[in-house]
Amino acid sequence: MWRGVTISYALKAMCFLPLAIAGFWAYGNKIPSSYGGLLTSFSQFNGRKNTSKAVLGLLCILVVINCLSTFQIYSMVVFDNLEFKYTSKKNKPCARWLRIAFRIFFGGLAFFISVAFPFLPSLAPLIGGMTLPLAYAYPCFMWITMKKPEPKSTMWFVNIGLGFLGLSLSVVLVIASVWNLADKGLHANFFRP
Missing domain, CATH: 1.10.287 (Helix Hairpins)
Structure with a gap:
């Protein structure tokens, strides 16, 4: 698990630092602090027509990688709790396929809640x-x-x-x-x- 957290934080740093440096270099203090941040501001300032698809795709990929890494870090407590409940109830270690099933279940539940309650x-x-x-x-x-x-x-x-x-x-x-x-x-x- 420590290796997963280390990799997740490294991926977050690789996504955030170039985004922050390039965003501040390009826009300075013009980026609003509202929901969406640089991703929303990028399309507002440049418009869809002036932006190349490669730059927009790279920006979206960095945001997706960041979100997936963040989800892995902050949901680690839930994964540990689910595995602890299983191991204490069954008195045997959690199988690899079951760990993957726990992660898919919790990811699906979080996705359903985010779609059901977008506010x-x-x-x-x-x-x-x-x-x-x-x-x-x-x-x-x-x-x-x-x-x-x-x-x-x-x-x-x-x-x-x-x-x-x-x-x-x-x-x-x-x-x-x-x-x-x-x-x-x-x-x-x-x-x-």
Whole structure:
């Protein structure tokens, strides 16, 4: 698995660095931070008629390779969980064909959800704000609970401070995303990507 992560990150770097350098060299600060980034901006600035098919194809291939590598990295937790459930239930190692089947199943499920709910990117800040404490606050409080440092010591203050900073960032992000949804609205369209 470590080899897969290393290869995925190397592929992401090979896709992102040329794209970022060429995109900034060509467009500078004109690229909007909206959904789509360089891929959307490329067709807006150049138009379909002025762009060669080879350049547009290369750009799309780099984006597809990046997305596939990213999917492999961030879905690794799900794959591990599925394999762990299987091995703990059957008391035998997971076969190679079954690992491939797990990956195909989860990939198909993720694809179905993305097609069924194409408005999920507008809900991403809200979902991310609600889950932010899992990464930034809870580990600090868990460290205090498990290690039991001396109260009011330096490490105790650092972890309490970082934990409350993570919680406050989560609250601010949730408020901002709710404000943004109330301001722009949510256009929920099912199966219409």
